Amino acid sequence: MGNLSASLHGRDLLSSADLTRAEYEQVFATATELKREFRESRRHVAQPLAGRNVALVLEKQSLRTRVTFEAGLNQLGGHALPLGEGIGFGVRESVFDIARNLALWIDGIVIRTFDHSVVTELAAEARIPVFNALTDDEHPFQALADLLALREHFGSLEGRVLTFIGDGNNVYHSLALAGATLGMEIRLAHPDGYGPHEAIVARAEKIAIATGGKIVVGRDPREMTPGSDALYADVWVSMGQEEQSHARFAAFAGYCVDSGLLDLAGPNAVAMHCLPAHRGQEITADVLDGPRSLALEQAENRLHVQKAFLVESIGR
Numbered sequence: 001m002g003n004l005s006a007s008l009h010g011r012d013l014l015s016s017a018d019l020t021r022a023e024y025e026q027v028f029a030t031a032t033e034l035k036r037e038f039r040e041s042r043r044h045v046a047q048p049l050a051g052r053n054v055a056l057v058l059e060k061q062s063l064r065t066r067v068t069f070e071a072g073l074n075q076l077g078g079h080a081l082p083l084g085e086g087i088g089f090g091v092r093e094s095v096f097d098i099a100r101n102l103a104l105w106i107d108g109i110v111i112r113t114f115d116h117s118v119v120t121e122l123a124a125e126a127r128i129p130v131f132n133a134l135t136d137d138e139h140p141f142q143a144l145a146d147l148l149a150l151r152e153h154f155g156s157l158e159g160r161v162l163t164f165i166g167d168g169n170n171v172y173h174s175l176a177l178a179g180a181t182l183g184m185e186i187r188l189a190h191p192d193g194y195g196p197h198e199a200i201v202a203r204a205e206k207i208a209i210a211t212g213g214k215i216v217v218g219r220d221p222r223e224m225t226p227g228s229d230a231l232y233a234d235v236w237v238s239m240g241q242e243e244q245s246h247a248r249f250a251a252f253a254g255y256c257v258d259s260g261l262l263d264l265a266g267p268n269a270v271a272m273h274c275l276p277a278h279r280g281q282e283i284t285a286d287v288l289d290g291p292r293s294l295a296l297e298q299a300e301n302r303l304h305v306q307k308a309f310l311v312e313s314i315g316r
């Protein structure tokens with residue numbers, strides 16, 4: 001394990017705007033080292049999370065987040081405590097009381113929930129780090145994994161153009177904030193009525209002014225795509241939006257990453273998807289499963305960036 005960053009010790013990760021460019025580089029460096037070691041031997045000699053216990057509070061379904069946090073903690077000597085839905089966040093007991101109790105016993109809290117204010121309240125009350133594993137507003141560990149995959153593929157991030165096709169959702173928000181911090185151009189093509197939060201776009205634009213990055217928001221995928229290094233697809237109907245399915249299917253009909261759109265981006269452009277995917281809806285099977293897809297690299301990196309952040313924040 002290389003040098004850890006003092007600035008990340010004890011830190012939450014609630015938003016992709018929480019990290020400076022140097023801190024992103026630090027997490028990428030630690031993740032790259034952990035990934036190399038894991039690929040070589042499927043185990044780590046150093047156990048920087050030995051004795052560390054982290055609660056997993058996942059109030060929505062998950063494959064990647066659940067398995068990568070649990071396995072990642074175990075691989076580094078730590079222990080995951082899945083709390084399940086029975087905890088009754090804000091129902092049986094207030095977030096305030098839960099946070100104060102958990103901080104007495106354990107070292108960190110991973111939480112996937114709906115309203116972003118739940119994680120900010122939890123972080124404000126808990127005396128231990130809180131790690132956002134997806135809210136309605138953001139998915140910062142996904143953005144870390146995605147941008148590491150993009151950097152591994154192209155060798156650099158600054159000046160790269162990533163175009164998100166579809167919903168201006170939590171994944172887009174985190175990519176816009178992280179990409180802006182790293183000097184990228186992040187574009188979005190979204191249907192009317194499904195745009196991003198204006199406050200988050202404004203924040204990303206402000207960050208981009210300082211880094212040389214750029215934020216572009218439009219409607220037409222074919223107008224936004226040319227010159228893109230990556231086209232990013234996400235589901236048309238996210239968890240908790242099932243009752244909107246009919247309207248969303250109608251609105252998103254033209255927002256599919258297919259081989260024609262990928263060709264329009266450029267000969268070296270790649271397709272990205274955070275998974276789970278619906279082949280034939282937001283992305284075609286030939287693109288998702290083809291040689292220009294980074295989807296599995298993104299999923300693989302979830303393990304490594306999360307381990308890296310845990311080591312930086314609560315490791316020894």
Ligand code: CP
Binds near residue numbers: 064276
């Ligand atoms: N991309 C992602 O967060 O996957 P899960 O919902 O399966 O955790």
